[in-house]
Each structure stands twice: as C-alpha cells, then as structure tokens.
Amino acid sequence: MAESYITPRQTHDEFFPYSGCKEDQLRFLLRYAVLAPSHYNAQPWKFRLHSDGIEIIKNASRAALTVDPQLRELTISCGAAVRMIEVAARYFALEPQVIFPSDNQSDFLARIELIDRHEPSDQDALLFHAIKERQTNRGLFTDAIIPNEVTKSCLASARELGVELGFTHNKRLKMAFASLTAFAVRHQLSLPWYRLEFASWMRSSISLKPDGMTGFGFFASNLPSPLARTTMKWLNRGKQIGIFNKNKVITASPILAVISTDADSQESWINTGRLLSDLLLKLTTVGLSASFMNQAIQEPKLRKQVAKLFSCEAKPQLVLRIGVAEKVQWTPRMPVDDCII
Ligand SMILES: Cc1cc2nc3c(=O)[nH]c(=O)nc-3n(C[C@H](O)[C@H](O)[C@H](O)COP(=O)(O)O)c2cc1C
Structure with missing residues (x-):
C-alpha cells in the first residue's frame, strides 16, 4: 500500500x-x-x-x-x-x-x-x-508538578549537552521576571519596525500558508485576523500586552524553566535547541504544556538582568513557562x- x-x-x-x-x-x-x-x-x-x-x-x-x-x-x-x-x-x-x-x-x-x-x-x-x-501553548496554565524522574532526565541531558537548565516556582523570582518581561514587551512594541516584522508572521486560523503563527487570540483579545495583524502593525498596544504577559507569568505560569550557556556560539545555540526539544518532548509525555517568554532575553541590557535574577553566570538563552492547559490549534x-x- x-x-x-x-x-x-x-x-x-x-x-x-x-x-x-x-x-x-x-x-x-x-x-x-x-x-x-x-x-x-x-x-x-x-x-x-x-x-x-x-x-x-x-x-x-x-x-x-x-x-x-x-x-x-x-x-x-x-x-x-x-x-x-x-x-x-x-x-x-x-x-x-x-x-x-x-x-x-x-x-x-x-x-x-x-x-x-x-x-x-x-x-x-x-x-x-x-x-x-x-505544541507551543500560550494559554493560561493551571498548577503543575514536573515528575522527579522527568526533571532528573532533563538535567542529565543538559549536562551531556553542556547547557545549564534551571526550574523555579519561586513567586518572588517570577514577579521580578514578569516585570522585566513587561518592560521588554512595552519597548519592543513601541518600535514600528518590530511590529511590522511580528505582524508579517501572524496568520489567521484559516490561512493556507505553511508557516507563521496561527490562532486568533494570540494576545489579550480575540481579534479575528487580519484585524489582529493590522492592529499589530499600526497600533502600539505595548502597555496592555506588557501587563497581560506580566500577569500571565505571575498567575498562570506554575513553573519557569531557564536555559543558559557559557558562550554565545553557534555550537552552544545548537545545543540549546537540542535541549529545548528534549525538555519539550519529555514534558509532553507527562501531559505538560510549555510556551516561551523570551522578550527580556532579546533585549541586550535586560538579558544581563535576567542572568542576575536567576543567578546564572552563564548567558540566558530561553525562558519557558510550564503548566497544564487545554490543547490548541496545530501550527502548519x-x-x-x-x-x-
Ligand atoms: C528559539 C525559539 C524562540 C521562540 N520564541 C517565542 C516567543 O518569544 N514567544 C512565543 O510565543 N513563542 C515563541 N516560540 C515558539 C514558536 O512561535 C513556535 O514554536 C512556532 O509557532 C511553532 O509552533 P509549535 O511550537 O506549536 O510547533 C519560540 C520558539 C523557538 C524555537
């Protein structure tokens, strides 16, 4: 057959x-x-x-x-x-x-x-x-616990790949990280060229394009695309979206994971990606969802503050939210x- x-x-x-x-x-x-x-x-x-x-x-x-x-x-x-x-x-x-x-x-x-x-x-x-x-799930997460054997196995993979991995549910850390995220989001969305680039990757749920991010309610509101894309391009909604993300980190992200490396080299970035998939697959096997909160890392000045906050000597590469959520639409x-x- x-x-x-x-x-x-x-x-x-x-x-x-x-x-x-x-x-x-x-x-x-x-x-x-x-x-x-x-x-x-x-x-x-x-x-x-x-x-x-x-x-x-x-x-x-x-x-x-x-x-x-x-x-x-x-x-x-x-x-x-x-x-x-x-x-x-x-x-x-x-x-x-x-x-x-x-x-x-x-x-x-x-x-x-x-x-x-x-x-x-x-x-x-x-x-x-x-x-x-x-799948990446940007929803609001309910409480969650990563089983011990999954944590251990992810930490072992991190060691093998020469990458640092840390988990936290500490409320104080989450609040401080949430504030950095809100600041980064407000700054990024105030830049028209950032909004244009972001909008160019937004897709409606019925789009036939084989790339980009689908889904109506990407942010705080359920604006139907292409209205959502037009709004992203022309309106600076940084303040609202910053507050939305801040609240999401504080109240709807039971666990944060931070991945960092000693160097910013091609090899360490590839190994970061290898660990990312390892972690995401292992979380999937135990019914946990994850999404990314990288805005503060994307801003060079704030990246140092993220490192200090999570007490890592290394360079933070990714921050993930982890929890339990309903499934979402597949991306193409x-x-x-x-x-x-
Ligand atoms: C290196 C990297 C950075 C990402 N950064 C973000 C991000 O800042 N915010 C976000 O919502 N998703 C982020 N994502 C998730 C992607 O948007 C997502 O993987 C993509 O839309 C495909 O969807 P899927 O993960 O459900 O297959 C990131 C993914 C990778 C690999």
Whole structure:
C-alpha cells in the first residue's frame, strides 16, 4: 500500500523504509525534524542529504532580523530540529551522532550521521510519539508538578549537552521576571519596525500558508485576523500586552524553566535547541504544556538582568513557562521537500 500524507504531522510511522537505502531513511527522518518549534514558526532550516548523513544549514532568508540580529534564536530553532532527528533515528533503531563544523562562520551548522544500530527502549518510543503531540501553548496554565524522574532526565541531558537548565516556582523570582518581561514587551512594541516584522508572521486560523503563527487570540483579545495583524502593525498596544504577559507569568505560569550557556556560539545555540526539544518532548509525555517568554532575553541590557535574577553566570538563552492547559490549534509546516537542498 502506498503512503499518502498531506503534512509531516500525518506521516505514517510504519512506512519507515527499514530495508531502503540510507538516503531514503534520512529523508524520512526529516518529516520529524520539521515538526520542531521555531521562532515565529519561520522553519529557518535547510537540509542536505548525503549517503550517510544529514547536514543542517541555516536559512537566513527566514530570519527575524529586528528581534534576532545575531540569528541566535534562528540557530536554536535549527538545534531543536537536530534533536527531533536524533529522537526519531533512535526509535527507528539507528544511533545518531551530531558533528559540529570547525568553522563557526558558515551557514552549515551541524551534521548528523547514523553510526550504528540501536536497540530502541520504551523511553525512545515515548519521546518519539511526543514529536507529533508537542505544541507551543500560550494559554493560561493551571498548577503543575514536573515528575522527579522527568526533571532528573532533563538535567542529565543538559549536562551531556553542556547547557545549564534551571526550574523555579519561586513567586518572588517570577514577579521580578514578569516585570522585566513587561518592560521588554512595552519597548519592543513601541518600535514600528518590530511590529511590522511580528505582524508579517501572524496568520489567521484559516490561512493556507505553511508557516507563521496561527490562532486568533494570540494576545489579550480575540481579534479575528487580519484585524489582529493590522492592529499589530499600526497600533502600539505595548502597555496592555506588557501587563497581560506580566500577569500571565505571575498567575498562570506554575513553573519557569531557564536555559543558559557559557558562550554565545553557534555550537552552544545548537545545543540549546537540542535541549529545548528534549525538555519539550519529555514534558509532553507527562501531559505538560510549555510556551516561551523570551522578550527580556532579546533585549541586550535586560538579558544581563535576567542572568542576575536567576543567578546564572552563564548567558540566558530561553525562558519557558510550564503548566497544564487545554490543547490548541496545530501550527502548519512547509513540505519536507521544500527544505531539502
Ligand atoms: C528559539 C525559539 C524562540 C521562540 N520564541 C517565542 C516567543 O518569544 N514567544 C512565543 O510565543 N513563542 C515563541 N516560540 C515558539 C514558536 O512561535 C513556535 O514554536 C512556532 O509557532 C511553532 O509552533 P509549535 O511550537 O506549536 O510547533 C519560540 C520558539 C523557538 C524555537
């Protein structure tokens, strides 16, 4: 029977070409790579297939240069896709190895080689099945506890990747972080070029575009798109949205997770992305949702204050809210073939 699927989320896992050539297997793995989270759902990755590996290449034409001039979040997104390939490979009994280029300047970010056979464990299967289930959820979260074994497993992954990971439910920290976030949001939304860039990635729920962020109630109000997009472009609603986000952090974010690294290098950003996917998949397996609160990190001056607040010597890369929430609409994806060069 031939497989038919419309989006990568509808992939039939049982069609994995176990007896096909390595290149066909690698091509199949890319369907899971593209389900990774990415900044603005820009899907800023390209893949080059070889007979024994996949190269991940950054697609700078999909960068959000106003808010991410160093392509830091873009590279983290590519790292998130790398981890999805690793997880899928293990499920299909292949052992992946991630190799970094010696030259930090090029668009080529990493290469994944399948080095060996692997005996898939129950945990491999759990993580794999979470790939299609995971979603960013910007809703209001009710109280939540991360099971001990999940926390331990995420901390072990962080150590392996050379990345710092911390969790907090401390109310005082959350309030201080919420104030920094509100300040950052107010500043960003006061800039017309920031609002234009943001609006360019907003999509209506019935949009047929394969990228961008869908959903009407992205912020405080349920304005139907394209009204929401027009409002974003022309009105500075920074004060209201700042207060909305502040309250969301204080009252509807039971747990915050902070990911940081010693350096701001391509390799550390890729490893941040790998840890991000690891954490998000593990949270998905225990029914927890997550979303991002990165605005304070995106502002260089506030980023130092975020580091001080969470007492990390390292450079904060991402802050996540974690909790329990109803499922939301899926975001779209580009066809895998459009991401292969
Ligand atoms: C590096 C990175 C930064 C992100 N920053 C934000 C953010 O600041 N605010 C937000 O609401 N979502 C943020 N996201 C989430 C994306 O918008 C989301 O992954 C994308 O829309 C695809 O949706 P999905 O995660 O449900 O697949 C970020 C994702 C990544 C990987």
